[in-house]
Amino acid sequence: MRPNVVAAAIRAESGGVLGDTEVLNELRVMQTELTGAGILEPLLWADGTTDVLVTAPDAVWVDDGSGLRPSRIRFADEAAVRRLAQRLALAVGRRLDDAQPWVDGQLTGFGTFTVRLHAVLPPIAEAGTCLSLRVLRPASQDLAALVRSGAIAPEAAGLLDEIIATRLAFLVAGGTGAGKTTLLSAALGAVAEDERIVCVEDASELAPRHPHLVKLVARAANVEGIGEVTVRDLVRQALRMRPDRIVVGEVRGAEVVDLLAALNTGHDGGAGTVHANSPAEVPARLEALAAAGGLDRRALHSQLAAAVQVLLHVSRDAGGRRRLAEIAVLVRGSGGEVSTETAWHADRGEGTGMARLRAMLAERGGR
Template sequence: MSTDFSPAATDAVIERVQRRLADEPGAPDPARLAALVREEAVVISDVDLLDVMRRLRDDSTGAGCLEPLLGGPDVTDVCVNGPDRVYVDRGSGLELSPVTFNSEAEVRRLATRFAAGCGRRLDDAQPYCDGHLTRADGTLLRFHAVLPPTSPAGTCISLRVLRQTTTTLAELEAGGSLSAEAAGALREIVEKRKAFLVVGGTGAGKTTLLSAMLAEVPHHERIVAIEDTLELAPVHPHVVNLTTRGNNAEGVGRISIAELVRQALRMRPDRIVVGEIRGAEVVDLLAALNTGHDGGAGTLHANSIGEVSARLEALAALGGLDRPGLHSQLSAAVDFVIVVKRHPDGRRVVHQIGAVEGNPVTIRVTWEAAP
């Protein structure tokens, strides 16, 4: 029997069931949940019953109406600009999706639940926050939210889908992301224990390439990989992953990348890798690479080889290292810079390989992809 349950009727049933669940200890089993839905709906078809139960599950433990978008295997980002504008990136840039929320209050509830899941506070006194969440399928989400009136259009949620990267250079070559010549040059960099930085813009494939290169490291070597969120999972038998931690709701407990670099030095690493260099930790990493830890690596947000020096100078200043000091350390610590680019059609390719030379540092392009 079909009852043609309207969206408004579904929302009303869900609200009544949620009020009843708030008075019951523990999480209800599926049979109890189905019984509550049938009691509140009075007459409901099996199809509508399943839809209501799915909505209840998503609203309590999942991502609400964003769940179908996040489940897509090619989705990299989901951005919510208020209740009626939800964008999704499937590899070709952000596009408006048909998904909408029923109200601003629903968006805010979802953002607040995400924040609580990260151990963060999100309310009128603290109208923005960021953190990381783990989905039931093991996928990681990088989460950020801003509440009105800071965002006049309504609650804004930004989600980046982070999938552990296990690609190899051979797979990247087969997929057209790099040529055989470039693959050979990258393997030689790893084999000769040269230190390198992978640079590129947001979503260009920096972590993917770094992971693929780490898979080429001899299996008797120990890699200590430091990241904000666990993404690096190279095809290698001896990788130790360390991840940062933000402050808890009381404002304490933060563990930074810089602190983890210092800890990594005590863990008998053969190679130290920093998933993304974005602050004062560049000073600690360069110091580590200059004290006998050859073959280290990291990623850096820069759009071209020409931007690398200026970007590192700015980050080093955060750690108290002046320009001459940075160039002296960089010249001795890093051997190569590899540039990855993302084309408008979504393809990610290795664009340039450059050798770090001199002091002050210059980066000489040794290989460049054909136009």
């Protein structure tokens, strides 16, 4: 509807007593209420924003890469937060009401990035409507840029180049917002140009500078509960697409079973990310995910030992800067269980796993 028509409707509703200034104010309020992410829009568009979180009308938090901090944005009341959450739910084809008090989806219309939406209504969210918006910007930096920024130490960059060139399979692990996707995308950009990468993601984030990249993105069910395409479905499809490398943007469920199976059937050099707060936690984390896919503990460790050789762990330093903190190798013990051994650490240098890593690189033609 054209602005002049809306303005005329506002004047008619007020009985003609509103002046131009009041009409403009009303138009701005309506635009905020009815378009985009409302009053949160400027926060989402700001450079560096990774998360915008609403826990109460007067408690809006933002993370711009340096940790969460309170913003100056305020909602008029709880009803305003609820209205925005419900409107955003409709925008992703979901319902959000007392019968379905939470929603998870992906918002588009933000130019080069998308926004992952999660919202919970009272009384499930006891203090009021809780809204979480994660900004998913394409990860397009290369390894050289990460070295220049200090996210990767020069000695670690050399090891990464060899790991990629010799087609060792690797996982990038780390906590929320630690930079897993950024590092994985940069690593894929260093893959030889004559290799075909098939990348499977839950949400489109990876954007490596590579000439032969095929991206498959999962799809949630629609409001009627049909049409879902899972990451696990797409991993299986990727196997039929003549990949040189199969990549899963984030391993978060039963798809780990199919990824490990793929890496064990001639698809060297695959990669993915997994949420873990330390390298030592990764095997246990994968155990839990594999159980959802029907793979028992013993079978998981057997598959993991044969499929993945290297673990790259990212974290934030004391100043909040993201960095590659550790390169570890996966080692299978005498009892069959896989553990991690540090090859290089950002603070301590080379570790006991370096000899094993060097041996694997040499076996595949590296230095």
